[in-house]
Amino acid sequence: MVTRDPFWQGKKVFLTGHTGFMGSWLALWLTELGAGITGFSLKPPTDPNLFELARVGDGLSSIIGDVRDCPAFSRALMESGPEIVFHLAAQPLVRRSYQDPVETYASNVMGTVHLLEAVRRTPQTRAVVVVTSDKCYENREWFWGYREDEAMGGYDPYSSSKGCAELVVSAMRRSFFNPADYSKHRVATATARAGNAIGGGDWSADRLIPDMAKNLLAGKATVIRSPRAVRPWQHVLEPIQGYLTLAKKLFLEGPAYAEGWNFGPADSDARPVSYIADRVTRLWGDGASWRLDAGEHPHEAHYLKLDCSKSMTRLGWSPRWDLDTALKKTAEWYKTYSVRPEGMREFTLQQIADYAGARL
Template identity: 50%
Template sequence: MQGDFFRGRRVFVTGHTGFKGAWLCHLLARLGATVLGYSLDPPSRPSLFGLSGLDSGQESGPPTGKTGGQTAVLTSLHADILDLPRLSRAVAEFSPHIIIHMAAQSLVRPSYVDPTGTFAVNMQGTVNVLEACRLAPAPAGQNRAIVVVTSDKCYENREWVHGYRECDPLGGHDPYSASKGCAELAAAAYARSFFPAQGFSDHRTTLATARAGNVIGGGDFATDRLVPDMARAFARGEAVRIRRPEAVRPWQHVLEPLSGYLLLARRLVESGPDFAGGWNFGPGPEDVRSVGQVAARFAELWGGEACLDVDTGEHPHEAGLLVLDCSKARTLLGWTPRLALDEALGWTAGWYRAWAAGGHDLRGLCQARLDEFLGRARGR
């Protein structure tokens, strides 16, 4: 993310009102990009999108990138990813250099309640984004990058102790995981059929997918997710019930994979098909920890009388062990994590404590974290 690569670039972001999407918008604004966000309203109340001030931006409709008249850093278009005509118009009018697709139903447990909705958003929504890009040409004389964000759960999980690599089989036990595998297959089909390497000089478009581990950070208010559940309970002075404390996941601060997505997008624009395909973005092996370990450390960082209970009830199936091998991103992109898990947990607990105390400048806190994170990148 060095230099001014993103300054003035038009970046189309789906799912920008979500947790990861809001952080991405702040990051892109800091890098000088012009962003059109396309999403439904924030998925929770409160939301990072609202608390950090992103909801105060212009919302009059998509800017027309071809005229050069857009002045706002972020323009929000609140619309449904399943509305293909509207989505296609937005992409065509904005004429983005980079498309980052993150709109999704992003939780395992709700996918058991609404499997059809999960498949519709995660699979058909991805197809719609790719179709909108197929119908709209790349900006005249310039390369275009598409990054489809899926999940580490897109792999056929066999509870291996070693990390899954990008060449491993896709699959999914639950509707959420399977829908992400389907999104990967759809992306591969569009890449081969409509954006092949041999025709790059004509379509000028390169497509890649990004698979990240479990992300943490201030501003996630989803239900049935470990850190938000703990923050809400501790803020009320209550114990939090932890299910499956023995389950092992690759944990990382939300800014880690987002920096990877942007680095990948840059390489796609600069080098085209050389960087197409799937990419893992996850922590090193030292930060692959159990749910119980992460919960205990978060409670310790919160302080006071924060305490945990183990939920021994019956729950839908979730993977017990999931590890990513990110050697491809480290070797070919030069991407490496910047925060150890303990520091990431400290940043996260600090943000939620500020939220729980009320009256804190949460936008300013987000900007301070961005400054520190980007400063470490420049230092490297």
């Protein structure tokens, strides 16, 4: 039997990016936990998308708006008066950031400034989780994992925008939400840095699993750009479990947790792109295949791993599904979608329940 954590029952939550891939999974999980959610973001970024397929909007109050529009964004947050905020809205793609660096920095950096400025004016808010990325670190192509206190950086506009968002949160925290003055402001702000999230319902351009899913459904071979690039792959529910754990700690224990946190997979699940492509191809069957794209591509990091010792020790968080399970769950999701797209809300909720087990 599933027991629900009573902490979330009736909590007022503000979630940006609720129409996106990760935001939809988080919104569904929060809905199951009984939270009252207001979502704020642009329309779903792809067609199809998980937000519409799983009818995510049924369980929350959805506002379509732009985090670059400071007055509208502030008004929405202040009027909803949340106790807990999750900030996921962003332009999340490396390749698109090369095509449109201005949009990327405006949404990812100024969007974060606008968020924290609005939080300053919202007396009910106690906990803020800003989602950045494993790419926020200055990548030295090391073989070991980055720790939370390592230098921010980023070669491409997306990665750098996430490093900048980290610096924004750090400066705003020191200036306005300083842990030393917690009794005056009562706001705890933290950042969360996850690896490459995989799972059903992602149709983003230039991401491995969505590219493969689209091609497999169309019966075409997938063209792979960087088969040797190593990434920390994990099911989308792993970092989401981390965001929920962190938000609860911030809410209940405040400044002790107001800092940056890594949420990545076990070391053995940092694998090359070719491994994932082979595994997905085998899981899918039906003559699925991939081939190498030998063309020229913009720079992307070759090697990226996270050290998650701090989250495991201090938050008690740890990954629950290994990479093989994550890939199986993802393949099952897209296969089910291919035969019964109208059943994806129930199917997605079932995967959340399978993941959460007795700890939902």
